[in-house]
Amino acid sequence: xxxxxxxxxxxxxxxxxxxxxxxxxxxxxxxxxxxxxxxxxxxxxxxxxxxxxxxxxxxxxxxxxxxxxxxxxxxxxxxxxxxxxxxxxxxxxxxxxxxxxxxxxxxxxxxxxxxxxxxxxxxxxxxxxxxxxxxxxxxxxxxxxxxxxxxxxxxxxxxxxxxxxxxxxxxxxxxxxxxxxxxxxxxxxxxxxxxxxxxxxxxxxxxxxxxxxxxxxxxxxxxxxxxxxxxxxxxxxxxxxxxxxxxxxxxxxxxx
Amino acid sequence: xxxxxxxxxxxxxxxxxxxxxxxxxxxxxxxxxxxxxxxxxxxxxxxxxxxxxxxxxxxxxxxxxxxxxxxxxxxxxxxxxxxxxxxxxxxxxxxxxxxxxxxxxxxxxxxxxxxxxxxxxxxxxxxxxxxxxxxxxxxxxxxxxxxxxxxxxxxxxxxxxxxxxxxxxxxxxxxxxxxxxxxxxxxxxxxxxxxxxxxxxxxxxxxxxxxxxxxxxxxxxxxxxxxxxxxxxxxxxxxxxxxxxxxxxxxxxxxxxxxxxxxxxxxxxxxxxxxxxxxxxxxxxxxxxxxxxxxxxxxxxxxxxxxxxxxxxxxxxxxxxxxxxxxxxxxxxxxxxxxxxxxxxxxxxxxxxxxxxxxxxxxxxxxxxxxxxxxxxxxxxxxxxxxxxxxxxxxxxxxxxxxxxxxxxxxxxxxxxxxxxxxxxxxxxxxx
Numbered sequence: 001x002x003x004x005x006x007x008x009x010x011x012x013x014x015x016x017x018x019x020x021x022x023x024x025x026x027x028x029x030x031x032x033x034x035x036x037x038x039x040x041x042x043x044x045x046x047x048x049x050x051x052x053x054x055x056x057x058x059x060x061x062x063x064x065x066x067x068x069x070x071x072x073x074x075x076x077x078x079x080x081x082x083x084x085x086x087x088x089x090x091x092x093x094x095x096x097x098x099x100x101x102x103x104x105x106x107x108x109x110x111x112x113x114x115x116x117x118x119x120x121x122x123x124x125x126x127x128x129x130x131x132x133x134x135x136x137x138x139x140x141x142x143x144x145x146x147x148x149x150x151x152x153x154x155x156x157x158x159x160x161x162x163x164x165x166x167x168x169x170x171x172x173x174x175x176x177x178x179x180x181x182x183x184x185x186x187x188x189x190x191x192x193x194x195x196x197x198x199x200x201x202x203x204x205x206x207x208x209x210x211x212x213x214x215x216x217x218x219x220x221x222x223x224x225x226x227x228x229x230x231x232x233x234x235x236x237x238x239x240x241x242x243x244x245x246x247x248x249x250x251x252x253x254x255x256x
Numbered sequence: 257x258x259x260x261x262x263x264x265x266x267x268x269x270x271x272x273x274x275x276x277x278x279x280x281x282x283x284x285x286x287x288x289x290x291x292x293x294x295x296x297x298x299x300x301x302x303x304x305x306x307x308x309x310x311x312x313x314x315x316x317x318x319x320x321x322x323x324x325x326x327x328x329x330x331x332x333x334x335x336x337x338x339x340x341x342x343x344x345x346x347x348x349x350x351x352x353x354x355x356x357x358x359x360x361x362x363x364x365x366x367x368x369x370x371x372x373x374x375x376x377x378x379x380x381x382x383x384x385x386x387x388x389x390x391x392x393x394x395x396x397x398x399x400x401x402x403x404x405x406x407x408x409x410x411x412x413x414x415x416x417x418x419x420x421x422x423x424x425x426x427x428x429x430x431x432x433x434x435x436x437x438x439x440x441x442x443x444x445x446x447x448x449x450x451x452x453x454x455x456x457x458x459x460x461x462x463x464x465x466x467x468x469x470x471x472x473x474x475x476x477x478x479x480x481x482x483x484x485x486x487x488x489x490x491x492x493x494x495x496x497x498x499x500x501x502x503x504x505x506x507x508x509x510x511x512x513x514x515x516x517x518x519x520x521x522x523x524x525x526x527x528x529x530x531x532x533x534x535x536x537x538x539x540x541x542x543x544x545x546x547x548x549x550x551x552x553x554x555x556x557x558x559x560x561x562x563x564x565x566x567x568x569x570x571x572x573x574x575x576x577x578x579x580x581x582x583x584x585x586x587x588x589x590x591x592x593x594x595x596x597x598x599x600x601x602x603x604x605x606x607x608x609x610x611x612x613x614x615x616x617x618x619x620x621x622x623x624x625x626x627x628x629x630x631x632x633x634x635x636x637x638x639x640x641x642x643x644x645x646x647x648x649x650x651x652x653x654x655x656x657x658x659x660x661x662x663x664x665x666x667x668x669x670x671x672x673x674x675x676x677x678x679x680x681x682x683x684x685x686x687x688x
Contacts, residue, residue: 048645051637076647088642092660101656102646109647141660142642158646 001026001197002067002166007058008222009046015056016042018222024166027194031208031233032201034219035241040201041085043219044170047199048082049075062166076102077109079165083155083172090142095154098142099124099161106162127160130190132183149180156187167191167198173207185210205237220244260316261298265291267322267436268404274323275407276375277382289392290403297397306396309580309612310522310551315494318464322436324353324407330431332359339427340456340486340677347425348373348410353437355408368418368449374440375408385411388442388472390500395470396524399498402470405438409469412442414449416476423452423482423671430493433463441471445479445507452482454674459490459518466494473499475507477531482670483511488681489518491546501527503534512669513540513569515550516681526555529563529591540569541665541682544577544609551580558591558621565595570665571602572658573609583628584616591621598628603661605635659683 007020016039024030034040046053047060049072060067067075090098103123104114115123128135131153143151152172159167169188173181188198188211200207208216208230216232217224225244226232257265268291277283299316300307330351336342345363348371349356355373362371377385392403410426426441445451457467467489475481489495495518501509515521527536542550556565571579581600602611615628635657643653662682669675 050641071650072641072644073647073649073653076645082645084642084645088636088638090639090642090657090660092663093643093656097656098643098646098648101648101652105647105649105652162646 001063003061005059007043007046007060008056009042010054010056011042011052016222017046020058020219020222020224022217022224024197024199026197028215029192029198029200029211029213031213031216032199032219033203033205033216033233033236035244036203038219039222040203040219041170044082044085044168044199044201047080047168048072073105077106081159081162081164081167083152083159083167083169085171085174087143087146087151087155089144089146091144093142094138095140095142096124096138099138099158102158103161124161127157130160131157131187133157148175149177152176152184153180153187156184160187160191163191163196165196167196168201169198170201171203172200173202173204181206182210205233208233218244257295258298258316260319261295263319264322264401265295271323271405275405276377277379280379280382282383282386286386286389286392287404290395290400293392293395293400294397294404300397306553306582310549315466315520318466318494320434320436320464320466322405322438324437325432325435326354328431330356330359330429335359335427335429335458338458338488339425340454340674341423341425343673344425345422346371346420347427350408350426350428350439352430352432352435353408353439366418366420368415369413369420369451370415371410371412371424373408374406374411374442377411385442388444388474389440390472396498398468398496399470399500399524402438402440402468402498405436405468406440406470407438409440409442412451412453413444414446414451414479416447417449418446419450420452423454423674426453426455428455428457428467428469430457430459430461430465430467430490433461433465433490433492436466436468439467439469441469442474443472443481443483444474445476445481447476448478449476450480452671453484454671455483455485457485457487457489457495459488459493462491464492464494465490466496468496470498470500473501473509475501475503475509475534477505478507479504480508481510483509484669484671484674485511485513486678487515487518487521489521491517491519493518494520495522497521497523499523499525499527501536503527503529503531503536505531506533508535510537510670511539512665513538513552514678515540515542515552517543517548519548521548521550522553523551524553524555526557528557528559529565530559532560532562534560535564536566538565538567538569539665539668541571541662542569542579543572543662544579545574547576549578549580553580553582553584555584555586556596558585558587558594558596560588561590561592561594563591563594565597567598568665569600570662571600571611572605572662573602573611574605576606576608578609579611581611581613582616583614585618585626585628587619587621587624587626589620592623594621594624594626596624596626600630601661602632603635603658604632605658655683
């Protein structure tokens with residue numbers, strides 16, 4: 001589904017990603033772990049198409065298409081979803097409006113009829129139950145005045161409504177208490193599907209206790225320095241990231 | 257004498273005999289005073305503090321005939337689709353400066369409510385009208401020019417305790433162009449009375465024209481007036497408006513201004529909080545694109561203690577559009593316990609757009625709560641990215657963010673039908 005080859009990217013003129021290679025197949029859940037500054041969020045944002053990131057070399061194929069050549073909204077319509085580390089507050093735009101506009105834009109792209117208000121509300125209310133969100137949040141402005149946990153749940157709600165083919169969760173566990181983490185995990189697990197794939201970007205192992213990945217990759221210094229199964233996450237939990245020093249000196253130096 | 261002044265003088269001399277109530281020496285004197293006041297100062301230039309950022313050079317070059325013009329016949333069905341309140345039970349319609357009884361309608365009015373076109377006033381009633389129009393010398397240059405030429409408009413009044421629940425629509429349509437129109441509206445809300453007045457200026461032509469209007473509002477003790485003015489002028493229209501409000505004890509004025517199109521717009525809005533307990537809310541939204549300009553000069557005079565004012569203007573600027581906001585608030589020495597709040601926020605959507613914004617607080621009392629704030633910003637990239645990352649197209653995402661910025665001004669309009677129509681208008685401009 002997703003083939004990343006020798007991806008190099010910079011933020012401003014500072015190189016962050018220095019040759020990422022990663023293949024994600026349908027049905028798989030990959031975890032990307034690594035210390036702060038290793039390039040985890042840059043990778044997520046490059047995949048979603050953020051404009052202040054410059055790809056300097058390499059390629060990303062998504063379902064046979066050149067992902068990097070696609071506009072931000074084209075990627076979303078093709079089924080790529082980024083759950084933001086810091087969801088953006090948009091005063092004046094209703095949460096329900098965003099959900100409906102997003103869903104219908106994607107349905108239209110896929111040649112499906114747009115949902116009418118009744119069908120849409122039924123769908124959203126169903127997903128809100130899953131996320132244990134109160135209906136009143138639909139009628140508030142996007143993320144405005146939401147607590148950290150509410151914002152993250154709102155991201156997963158959007159994901160549940162949009163049913164993306166490839167989901168990238170950028171530090172979704174950060175700032176969540178244990179109850180919220182479980183709700184988020186339920187939402188994410190409900191979306192696991194043989195035809196969908198997920199990339200979980202995280203600093204800590206605790207998200208991986210509630211969402212079991214098929215593969216774990218360690219990112220350091222802008223490169224994947226180790227890959228393995230779920231047991232690798234446990235190893236990291238015990239040893240921390242300090243051992244990376246010998247394998248990836250750049251990773252250590254850029255870690256803060 | 258400048259050639260522009262000579263042009264207007266010739267027009268004044270040509271039209272004066274046919275202007276309403278000119279058989280009355282008081283009116284003759286009043287109009288002459290208006291002319292003299294305007295002619296003495298001439299067209300303001302950048303040297304005038306009040307006109308520092310707004311050039312009148314292009315308007316001064318327009319030598320258009322003044323006065324009402326025989327209007328081409330228009331059907332209500334044509335106007336209905338553009339009217340802010342298509343179902344209004346009470347509406348007065350003017351086309352090219354002239355009252356159109358066949359396009360207007362007045363449902364049964366409650367006792368104590370009077371609504372009439374100025375041109376239909378008898379000389380006898382017109383004497384009372386003049387009192388409400390105030391002293392010409394206190395007027396801005398263009399309001400003085402309006403005094404000289406003013407030939408039509410609306411006189412709406414509510415006697416003590418009277419109340420009109422439905423809004424009154426005053427619709428002015430510019431249809432032919434190539435003309436200068438002078439209109440005056442007088443709204444008088446006596447003690448404890450309530451009224452809602454909506455002024456809509458609708459341009460159906462892109463030909464050059466100049467509309468110079470004055471609206472006078474008089475609020476008695478405990479009176480409540482909701483006022484709204486919408487400018488949807490054609491691409492060639494210069495619109496200059498003056499709002500003069502006078503408020504007595506415990507009166508409440510809410511005035512909402514929407515300047516959405518027209519090559520040039522200038523509004524001088526002044527309210528005097530003359531007696532204790534009076535309150536005013538001024539809200540405004542201006543949008544400019546292409547080479548348009550909108551200029552709002554507001555002035556709130558806290559002349560008495562325990563009065564409040566709340567003012568919020570927002571601007572959306574695209575292309576080479578320009579805007580000016582000057583918000584003066586004057587708190588007199590004995591106007592203690594004044595509460596006053598002023599904000600002006602601007603969204604610049606292009607590198608060529610420009611806004612000059614200036615709060616101007618003159619506070620002579622010492623026990624007051626006054627605040628003001630101004631921002632000039634651009635579209636938030638992270639919000640734009642967020643919306644697009646959900647599959648919303650770049651243009652729609654941009655339009656949504658512009659609406660989100662502008663719509664809280666629309667949301668503050670208390671008349672639901674007007675609010676909904678304005679939402680559509682603000683949206684449609686984004687989605688073009």
